[in-house]
Amino acid sequence: MKSKWNVDPQSAVTIARLIGELEGVSYILDCLDEPEEYEYIQTMKQKYYKEYFKRKRTENELAQGGSKISPDDL
Numbered sequence: 001m002k003s004k005w006n007v008d009p010q011s012a013v014t015i016a017r018l019i020g021e022l023e024g025v026s027y028i029l030d031c032l033d034e035p036e037e038y039e040y041i042q043t044m045k046q047k048y049y050k051e052y053f054k055r056k057r058t059e060n061e062l063a064q065g066g067s068k069i070s071p072d073d074l
Contacts, residue, residue, distance in 0.1 A: 012055040019048050 007014050022045045029038040 010055075012052055015048055015052040015055060019045065019052060020046065044057055 022041055026038065026041045026045065029041060
């Protein structure tokens with residue numbers, strides 16, 4: 001992935017920002033009673049929550065200095 005503007009594609013913060021946007025979309029779609037689109041966004045949220053926690057765990061391990069995982073392994 002390439003970096004654009006203030007987005008670091010390897011950062012857990014970037015994924016957290018995306019999740020925040022997806023949460024907002026999810027809420028609006030639920031209010032609009034759009035079940036098909038709502039389920040699609042729910043699936044995307046699941047995917048990105050998993051990715052967030054994976055990246056966050058890797059970042060924490062790297063910060064502690066005892067990890068064998070590199071950011072490229074993501």
